[in-house]
Amino acid sequence: MALESETLTLEHRGFTYTLAGGPPRWALSRDGTLFGYLIVKSPVGEEGEPVYTTLTPDGQEGYIEGTDWEQITKAFFNEVDPAIEPPFSGSTSATQ
Incomplete structure (x- = not known):
């Protein structure tokens, strides 16, 4: 679905x-x-x-592209926003 809005908000994590x-x-x-x-x-x-991708502020193109702008944007935030913690793996075993 094409993104046509000029300004919108997106909730993520x-x-x-x-x-x-x-x-x-x-x-x-x-x-x-x-x-x-x-x-x-x-x-x-x-x-x-339309096919979407991301750019960092310094102009480097992201590694994900496709037609689902919302999922591409969320994946980008996962990579660049330091406030987002990596997903918990679920493993509770201790390393030896």
């Missing part, structure tokens, strides 16, 4: 993020901290939907 801008680039931030950008890499992909 207990935080509220802001996407601001509009096609082809949205700034991705939380509480005034810019983490990077969601960009339209291609306006029409194989299935006729």
Whole structure:
């Protein structure tokens, strides 16, 4: 589904993020901290939907691209937001 809003909020792992801008680039931030950008890499992909990816503030392209902008954005926040803790593995065994 194409992202057409200019500004919206996204809840993820207990935080509220802001996407601001509009096609082809949205700034991705939380509480005034810019983490990077969601960009339209291609306006029409194989299935006729836009293809999205991310950019860091210094311009490095992310490693995930696809048509699901919301999942791409959440994966990006998992990687770049230091407030997000790595997922708990569930293992309670001690290392020896």
